[in-house]
């Protein structure tokens with residue numbers, strides 16, 4: 001049983017984050033009640049004609065570039081014919097002859113090992129309506145009808161469920177990061193079909209396709225279950241048939257849906273209502289320039305900037321916070337990453353806000369970092385200042401003045417505090433003489449308290465040690 005090798009190829013559908021649909025100017029939105037974002041084109045009224053949404057083409061192009069594809073600059077569309085209530089036209093507009101991208105790849109990492117997953121192609125198509133089946137009736141919601149999709153098809157390059165899951169995580173990370181798709185499996189904006197076969201030799205086995213899998217971890221479970229089923233069948237002398245199956249989350253089993261249609265059933269032919277068009281070099285270059293730095297590159301760079309692992313993870317998981325960090329990291333990558341992933345992020349979470357909703361600016365970060373470097377502000381004071389800056393804005397120096405956040409850095413004034421605290425705490429002074437370092441911390445704390453947090457801690461530390469070491473204390 002152990003001599004079987006699993007082979008996996010994955011087809012992912014992702015809805016593109018456009019304002020309007022692929023071929024009509026209806027809103028592309030998951031919000032709102034059923035059948036509220038529809039028009040005659042989405043409903044396929046006779047005589048209506050599709051009009052290409054160029055924004056969708058650009059997002060698809062961005063994806064194709066991101067997955068290192070060769071670009072089919074001359075674009076055409078095809079009809080995939082089939083009859084089902086969720087498709088009132090009787091065909092889906094897709095790209096069969098000229099997918100926007102071909103021959104790409106994605107790098108994945110499983111247990112420290114890097115591996116290339118080849119992308120066969122990325123093509124543009126339109127989504128169908130959503131069927132809602134109830135006990136005695138079925139309903140259709142056309143809000144989804146005509147939403148732009150890309151389908152990303154891999155070569156059969158994966159051999160374990162871990163590889164398949166790593167691929168999907170990577171794909172989602174890239175598409176979300178580049179603002180191409182939300183990739184929410186729970187909302188259906190990312191859906192994957194998993195092709196699985198098993199074989200004992202170099203030749204690939206007959207594969208089945210499992211659909212409707214609800215999460216990336218379920219993809220792992222579905223592959224495991226389907227490979228097990230196939231191996232058991234082969235061991236029993238049965239043949240594997242090309243068929244479409246679905247995954248039952250509860251029983252962790254795949255279940256037969258239908259025997260597979262072959263390509264011919266779809267009677268593909270060129271879509272006559274959409275004239276062929278060609279992407280210009282300038283347009284391709286422009287889209288290339290719009291691709292932000294991707295997580296792998298960011299991880300490496302932040303590592304070199306001494307940002308700690310936790311902060312790196314948090315920044316990468318919060319795309320908008322991360323782009324803000326990109327603007328301020330030059331001031332001090334460690335301090336700014338700490339502030340953003342700490343106080344700033346918790347403020348955003350608590351108030352359910354995004355970084356663009358708050359008044360904190362690049363200049364605020366620059367001034368705070370400057371004051372921290374010059375020891376003109378304590379970390380406690382920063383904590384107090386940040387929420388005000390986030391809520392109301394203003395200028396750091398002026399605000400600090402208004403809040404009475406002055407640091408006492410004058411040695412003469414500080415020495416008085418030091419002397420007073422030493423006089424009040426003879427036991428700690430005795431401890432210090434006996435070599436107990438703890439005493440310093442305690443005395444420091446007392447001095448900071450006496451100054452109401454305003455003493456410059458570095459100066460206090462210096463003065464305190466000087467005074468204690470003079471040794472003429474009694």
Ligand code: ADP
Pocket residue numbers: 007008009010011153154155156157195196197204205206207263
């Ligand atoms: P279809 O047009 O029927 O969807 P494709 O040839 O486009 O078929 O392949 C769909 C997916 O199936 C691809 O991701 C491909 O890598 C994968 N695939 C093809 N053959 C196998 C196989 N023997 N085992 C596993 N996956 C396979």
Ligand code: MG
Pocket residue numbers: 011
């Ligand atoms: Mg397919």
